[in-house]
Amino acid sequence: MPVQIVDEDDLMVSKFKRLSATSLIQYRNCPRSWYHQRIEFLRGPQVPAMMRGHIVENVVSRVFREGPMLVSETDEWDILQSPLDDENRPVRDSGDGYNAPDIQPTTGLESIESLRAWARARCDVHLPHVKQLHVEEFEDNPMSIGSGEDLDDDLMQQMAYATIDFHIEEVERCLQMNGGPKLSDFRAGLRPDWPSPDGFPYDWSLPHPAASTGDCTLMEAWEISRPWFVDPDAGTFSLGTIHPEHWFWGEYDFVYDWDGNISIIDLKAAMGDNDRSAGYVFQLEIYAWLWWQTHDRTSQVSNLRIWYAGSNQVKIIEAPDQIRLAALDTELREAYDALFVNRSENVEDYPAEPAPVQLFEAGGKHVGTSENPLERCIGCDHRSICPNGENRSGLPMLESLQHEGRNWPITPSNRLQTRIDICGEVTGLLSPQSDDQGNIQIKFNLQQGVDRVEVKNCFFPKPKRITRRISNGSHVRVKGGRPTEWNLTPSVELDDLSEIEIIDPEDADGESIVGMVTAGSVVGRVMTIRDTTWQKFRSSSGKPKWRLTIQDGAGSIDIVAYAFAVPPSARSVRPGDEIAILNGVYSEFFGRPEIKFQKNTRLAILKRRED
Structure with missing residues (x-):
């Protein structure tokens, strides 16, 4: 069968953590580019x-x-x-709506x-x-x-x-x-x-x-x-097939079987005269392996072909035999383990070492290899942040911005402090509540002399490491709290990386409430827009929002604006534009520092991609 569907509740591997041919080919082409796209989510x-x-x-x-x-x-x-x-x-379970x-x-x-x-x-x-x-x-x-x-x-x-x-x-x-x-x-x-x-x-x-x-x-x-x-x-990626162990997924273009043999065809609306043709060959081999795996290793693909519709040529690929299928199985399992199961989050473990560009004539005819070892870097989507490219030299790195008659201090990405340690006396404590998974719901005021700030759990993920001895009048240290604000009122949020411990008042250290920074302004070039409220074909889930990532001369900055705070000019923002987010509040998203729009946050478009 060309389709294998598993209900999400029955998946052994999350759909966000499985291997695909496209992902593996990108990694083979350049580990650093794969890191930027698959771990930092910087899509081109x-x-x-x-x-x-x-x-x-x-x-x-x-x-x-x-x-x-x-x-x-x-x-x-x-x-x-x-x-x-x-x-x-x-x-599939009714004839209603079928016209034939x-x-x-x-x-x-x-x-x-x-x-x-x-x-x-x-x-x-x-x-x-x-x-x-x-x-x-x-x-x-x-x-x-x-x-x-x-x-x-x-x-x-x-x-x-x-x-x-x-x-x-x-x-x-x-x-x-x-x-x-x-x-x-x-x-x-x-x-x-x-x-x-x-x-x-x-x-x-x-x-x-x-x-x-x-x-x-x-x-x-x-x-x-x-x-x-x-x-x-059918919907996009709705009729794919999944490995029996659920760690690999793919979707065929055309599968012929009328003559008793399985033939898998990949259609390319292209000439077949560039480096991508090398990846197409490997992709088809992988699809032959996937067919073999999803048919109990009893059905083998006999023919593999690429239809180059641009040059009107067919390229025939040798279908893998049992020895090659076994080798592919080992290679793909090792790749899955390295890239998903035991993968590193450290960029240095993904070297900026691109594979040589392969040269092809129309129809996918291989004619050689480029003499320039960095030719793949020339058109790379991540060139602006890669040491083989501009290495951030062309990205904004401002200390201040003059905008609409006001001078705004600008915080670079490497100085965004979205985690703090802060000490004080507990007052106004609402009894903590814990669910079956150990997630704790808690809310209290942290007092430093006459100053106080509200401390509470964030919506998700909730904290787990909070001392049971916490009570009104006790002195505590909040470790890894998230400073933020709402309607100009500062607070400290707690998530699964935060802790609260009882301390002696004389051991108090960390941030002062008066000096706590909860908001800032940033400038950067738009790299990826991951979600938008106004998209008719929106595929993301959750609350309507505008979520994007910008880059400055020091690193990445995630930005989010929920529906009520999305500025009208956000609709016009595109990758490559340079923008400023003025007076956004600090937040985090799955461990990544983030600037969140509030009602008085401003968006300034400083430079268009085409300028």
Whole structure:
């Protein structure tokens, strides 16, 4: 089966802590770049070329789902639209919403060229609609650079046509083999658990309208040779397959099995003339290993191919044998252990040592290796912060900023103090409460002479290490408290890294309440925008928010603004812009220092990426 779905409650490994081919290829290309993206979450911008690949694949998948006996050249683009469940996967337990059973079939087509003409006409119907959907999503994404106007419609059309031609070769081969070994099953109406999308319900048991007698017909060959592919209406990454131990995940483009052999195809809307072609080969080998693993090591992939739709060429990859599959298994397990199970959080353990850039001609033909050992660094998304690139020399590093008639002191990232130790007398204590996991809910005032500050647990994660002897009148040391404020009222928050211990008043040290810093102003270049309240296609969960990471000359600074505090100008901020956050309050997010917007925090856009 090309799809393996495990409910989140049954996962042995979190979906955020599993390996993928893309992640491993990035690590092999450069450990330091992997660290920035996977541990610091510094993603690069989205560009129109990425959108082009998704558009071409979606268009041809919609054509593959159709057939000339049910869909004419001029029918609406959504005539076979699939009903989806709550997880954005095609409905599998009901026939409601599937349109194919209600369509009156025609006699179909009798020649390969008429089939080709039909398929190309359907590409022309789908392309404008699919493009519009993807452009809307792309331009809605705050990480996008460019627009739909940067796409070449003629180029995408030709790529879709090329992909159709690749598939029609399979149709011809199926016809020549008289339908192959699955002709009888097709005519009997038998369907696998995960059938190729064809407009019919998953549990449809009647013979297809194309089913005939005698020799295999062209219309039967079109239906029988249809590969499995991700339903074009399904949600992103909703139809992948997962390793039996749940630590690896992947999603196939096309899987052919009509001839009794498993063939995995990777579609690339590209020429195949750059370094990425090296990663494509390894990716397909990994997919062959994943198929083997998810089929109890009893089913092996026979053929691996890359369809380069840009150059209209097919690259054949040798499918791994048992020895290679075993070697891949060892390599991938070791990679998972190093990158997820026992990984270091220290940047120095991820050297800035990029792999040599591989040189390719169109069609993925390898022709050599670049003589420049740092060529991979030239276009790297992390060049501005890497020692092989600008090493932060071009990033803002200000001590103050003159803005709107006021001089704002600026705090560099390496001087943001989001953890403090502070001592004092406990007053106004509300009895601490602990749940089954040892999380403690607590609130009291910490008194230093006539000065006092509120101390309380944060919402998540709550503290666990608080002495049971705490009481009103006792003197305590708060270790690792988080100084912050709300509506100009300072406080100290406690989380799972914070502690409270009883002390002798004479041993008091640490911060004074009067000198405690709870807010500051920062300046930096936007690296990654991870969440936005206004995104129509928002994929993040939790409270609506604007969350991003900026970089200054010393390091990273995380920024967050919840819905009520998001400034109107936030919508226009893009990666590469230089901005100032003025009078933001201190916070933390999973151990990372953070500046949080409050009602009087200001956003100033100092320089646009394109300036």
